[in-house]
Amino acid sequence: MIQNSVGQRARARKQPLQPRAQKTVEAVIEATARILETQGHDGFTTNAVAERAGVSIGTLYQYFPNKEALLGALIARETALLVADAELAVAVTSGPAALDVLIGAAVAHQIRRPALARLLDFEESRMPLDADRQRVRGRFQAILASLLSRPDLPPQPDLHTAVMDVAAIIQGILDAAGERGETAREALMERVRRAVVGYLQTSPRPF
Amino acid sequence: MIQNSVGQRARARKQPLQPRAQKTVEAVIEATARILETQGHDGFTTNAVAERAGVSIGTLYQYFPNKEALLGALIARETALLVADAELAVAVTSGPAALDVLIGAAVAHQIRRPALARLLDFEESRMPLDADRQRVRGRFQAILASLLSRPDLPPQPDLHTAVMDVAAIIQGILDAAGERGETAREALMERVRRAVVGYLQTSPRPF
DNA sequence: CTATAATGCGAGCTTTCGCTCATCTTTGAC
DNA sequence: GTCAAAGATGAGCGAAAGCTCGCATTATAG
Numbered sequence: 001m002i003q004n005s006v007g008q009r010a011r012a013r014k015q016p017l018q019p020r021a022q023k024t025v026e027a028v029i030e031a032t033a034r035i036l037e038t039q040g041h042d043g044f045t046t047n048a049v050a051e052r053a054g055v056s057i058g059t060l061y062q063y064f065p066n067k068e069a070l071l072g073a074l075i076a077r078e079t080a081l082l083v084a085d086a087e088l089a090v091a092v093t094s095g096p097a098a099l100d101v102l103i104g105a106a107v108a109h110q111i112r113r114p115a116l117a118r119l120l121d122f123e124e125s126r127m128p129l130d131a132d133r134q135r136v137r138g139r140f141q142a143i144l145a146s147l148l149s150r151p152d153l154p155p156q157p158d159l160h161t162a163v164m165d166v167a168a169i170i171q172g173i174l175d176a177a178g179e180r181g182e183t184a185r186e187a188l189m190e191r192v193r194r195a196v197v198g199y200l201q202t203s204p205r206p207f
Numbered sequence: 208m209i210q211n212s213v214g215q216r217a218r219a220r221k222q223p224l225q226p227r228a229q230k231t232v233e234a235v236i237e238a239t240a241r242i243l244e245t246q247g248h249d250g251f252t253t254n255a256v257a258e259r260a261g262v263s264i265g266t267l268y269q270y271f272p273n274k275e276a277l278l279g280a281l282i283a284r285e286t287a288l289l290v291a292d293a294e295l296a297v298a299v300t301s302g303p304a305a306l307d308v309l310i311g312a313a314v315a316h317q318i319r320r321p322a323l324a325r326l327l328d329f330e331e332s333r334m335p336l337d338a339d340r341q342r343v344r345g346r347f348q349a350i351l352a353s354l355l356s357r358p359d360l361p362p363q364p365d366l367h368t369a370v371m372d373v374a375a376i377i378q379g380i381l382d383a384a385g386e387r388g389e390t391a392r393e394a395l396m397e398r399v400r401r402a403v404v405g406y407l408q409t410s411p412r413p414f
Numbered sequence: 415c416t417a418t419a420a421t422g423c424g425a426g427c428t429t430t431c432g433c434t435c436a437t438c439t440t441t442g443a444c
Numbered sequence: 445g446t447c448a449a450a451g452a453t454g455a456g457c458g459a460a461a462g463c464t465c466g467c468a469t470t471a472t473a474g
């Protein structure tokens with residue numbers, strides 16, 4: 001689908017200037033989220049989003065050049081939320097405590113809207129990530145890298161790999177928990193903490 | 208899509224009896240895999256699969272009641288391969304060595320067809336898993352549970368949670384690595400081993 | 415060799431979906 | 445109050461996708 005993706009580059013649309021229009025844009029993005037949560041990717045059609053948002057299909061296309069842009073805007077909104085929380089970790093002096101803040105942010109993000117988090121993780125990975133998302137994702141990795149470099153945490157010889165792996169471990173546990181419908185925040189945090197800390201302080205062949 | 212999903216239950220199709228028909232079915236399943244790998248979920252259409260398999264669309268629908276059944280058959284085929292390899296682990300006497308065999312099977316499965324493994328992981332999770340897949344998935348968890356109960360591995364107070372988390376950790380690291388295009392088998396194994404072993408021998412609040 | 419079952423074919427029906435555009439309504443600056 | 449710009453509408457176009465069905469071809473039993 002995405003019919004105008006060939007030919008002219010998806011041209012920029014109107015910017016919402018008046019408050020009324022900003023409400024409209026916000027309603028459309030939130031409708032995208034709710035459709036994805038309830039109907040999944042199959043039910044995600046532009047007409048369904050417009051109806052759920054309470055606007056006409058024409059209005060939707062005044063602000064979003066195509067269906068993919070809806071996903072892009074939603075991903076940008078959600079990851080910005082997560083990164084904003086994660087940002088708080090860098091201000092914490094103790095290394096382990098800072099890591100806890102980061103993990104807490106990730107867990108909270110997952111618990112808040114589990115189905116959405118899972119789905120967007122996947123959609124994000126199969127979308128040519130534009131400048132915005134590239135930047136946000138890089139920011140999260142930068143925060144994690146700075147935490148893992150703290151002197152009161154186990155030193156990581158290969159920092160880049162450690163960042164990738166820790167991020168993957170967190171996401172893996174949280175997505176699986178979300179799929180199972182887990183909602184126990186503290187229990188989840190303990191398990192993520194255990195996995196991350198275990199990875200950081202272990203050398204590959206210990207037994 | 209999936210147009211006949213309402214009304215009568217997707218009726219069973221012909222079973223391939225002659226060798227010729229078995230070749231056809233195999234070709235269709237493999238075509239599904241290749242389409243998913245190269246075009247992704249968007250390019251996954253029944254017409255595309257039939258063309259890639261070198262059979263007509265009518266032939267395809269003689270053996271698969273609908274599009275979803277193609278995915279189901281492919282998932283069954285791939286997970287059966289993984290479980291067969293994992294099964295070898297239970298025969299190994301040493302606990303750590305057995306765990307190594309299991310991790311090796313998972314890594315090999317990921318390295319063999321990275322894009323496919325990632326995609327099917329996700330598709331599987333959003334599909335009402337039928338009896339077959341339920342059984343195969345359960346078998347993998349059973350193997351993992353039996354390994355984690357070995358006396359020469361750290362005892363797990365909550366075995367069920369440990370099984371879920373270890374599986375999620377393995378899948379998380381492997382999917383992320385596949386997304387980045389990693390192909391170094393031994394390096395990947397070391398990292399997965401590190402994460403799993405670290406989790407197993409760590410209690411939640413160690414620092 | 416013949417009859418019957420199994421397999422294979424593909425034009426095309428039906429439905430859905432992304433998206434446009436001509437038109438109408440609302441807002442706000444002067 | 446006027447008018448231009450911003451915002452909103454929704455019928456419907458064109459394309460594509462899932463799937464059927466009548467028929468042709470190939471294998472096998474007797």
